[in-house]
Amino acid sequence: MVTIPAAEAAVLEALPFFMLGTVDAAGAADCSHRGRMPRAEGGGEGGHDPLVKVTGPRRLVFPDYKGNAMFNSLGNLIQRPAVSLLFLDFARGLRLRVDGDAVIHDDPARWPDAWHGWWPAALRCIEVAVTGYDAGSAGTVPRLRLDEAAVTPLR
Template identity: 40%
Template structure:
């Protein structure tokens, strides 16, 4: 079957069939719709951060962090959202999101409550930031989400030091190795963009070289939206956060999935790196790890 069925395109369907979860995916997919329910709207207005994924003007896919006082993201209608401020100047997605209509994926993840929701659609610039017309809205379970408390924001607005590169530095590689959470943006031509979350115990992401890393694809909701997109388009963007200092590390490149029996591993090749020291004003506590996190191999 080549065309989309319900919320899924042929890439997701191919992975669902390969793993043998098509029936479960069909059931879970019924929760995906264009409407923003009141409970979802209320959740959005409580969030101090949201992650957005899209392609830049050169076609590279990035995952970017947006922050603001709660209420900076809010539903403005049954299928529309506003984001005050938009992406920061200098962000890899700033130019693309400042022009016309751009397919985007967003994820609002609240470590305080271990809740998350995803909203994919089309973004356009406004005088205040961004407007997003929602096409797919849905929530995910708290699996692999680490719980964190939010401290007071960092005082002042010190200039952000931004470093660009084509490979990870040793310090950047250490940040990746220590991560218990990251975000991944993908897209499928004709089917829009998506932003998702990956979590596990520190060390679940392996750095294989300054331009290579990998992670296990843990069992999830059976939708396979991320891996489905990668089946059709290898471009991807990763976002790692230093939750204590606000530093962000953005990687863009390509990813492929390796299937080995019932196990899946995603391998990512870095093309560009952007590190912004103290980019986020938010400061979070050390995590309480999700009880769903698998143990790491010895």
């Protein structure tokens, strides 16, 4: 049985972005960036909303925000629920990949923590049942340092 180790779950929850891979019914692949959102002013202690919440050893959930209105990833998930999430940890030089089957949730009652705490600006969230997990060895990703003060969100 594939599980996300607890120590690596904390790493996934702390990373600022991941790449989301999906495939449509015809087999055409799409890869898109998913990044965490800055907390709105007056939204508490400041900083960022978490990007991913690992809700169990074989489950995680992430938000979907208003984007480019093309719905490539979501459209693919409706046709074919398989996903691959690629997390890059530049501080440690690690690559972490999570494969799974996704379900789109747009009912705040299903994930009340998501809409009222984790991601108040999310339009929906995507739950992933983990079917594969791979932690690449140290050194597979260049070591870089993210200067979050230099990151400006697009509006």
